[in-house]
Amino acid sequence: MLSKRELARYERQILIPGWSKSGQEKLKKAKVLVAGAGGLGSAILTYLAVAGVGRIRIIDGDKVELSNLNRQVLHSDKDIGRNKIDSAKEKLEALNPHISVEAIKATIDENNVFDLVADYLIVDAMDNLPARLLLNRVAVKKSLPLFHGAVYGFEGRATTIVPGKTACLRCLYQGVIPGKTPVVGVTPAIIGCIQATEVLKYILGTGELLTDRLLIYDGLSMKFSEVRLKKDPNCCECK
């Protein structure tokens, strides 16, 4: 049940056709895991929190460093040296006191990933492929949706994976560009907002998801394009 204060807080989005109070209740009951509290995670977490997603679980094992601050806007100078999850939880609870934020300091590996995910919707805000593929494995095994985003420089990509229906991450990825990723903060902000939009639509059951579609954002030419994905019949994860 939404309180008067919550109804007032969410008034403008409840006005959106197809949203209504019942949609807001769905958000309040929803459980979303955001894996990574970095560049993508900052945007995703911020907008899921202010939209009123009731239970948010953050997983990150890193501490805030100075070189994070060009893009990871949940953290600031005074947070350098703190756990990212603590910094993120503090900011999110200040943004919206009506939600529950659970912060878990952990590096995702094959031993802990199933327990960390539990039955939460999965948002992939990681910065490395092995962890992304572990999340994908859990998504496939537990039939949980996975909201994927990735960035490099001025370019970003996003897709939504619904196991059993769409291609999975393993259908796509056979490796990535090695080395340190160049990135400007606006790119994960844009892609993270797209991922958050997908999560909200999925929970509300509205709109058209980025399923079997890869959205490609090219910030240099300021163009969005889209390509179609398909399951790999030989995929070792989802075939």
Place this chain on the structure above:
Amino acid sequence: MDVTIKISSLFRKFTNGQDFVKVTGNNTIECLHELESRFPKMKRWLYDKQGNLRPQIWFFVNGQKISADELTKPLNDGDELFFVLAISGG
């Protein structure tokens, strides 16, 4: 076959900023060979040290992802080929 290759942003530095390059080839591999012959600096990103096409490159024909075993599948006149590098920054 006359094929247009759409150049993704990460490769545009090798094509002097061109978004599209027209090539001739019967399949994706042939089209790629023509492209790299015109812009040889691209090769380092396309192939590993053993000369194998990197599996981190995703190919799309007319907006549809194709698999590795479709790289030699015949293309049609007017097809659009697009390829991107897999990225993982967050």
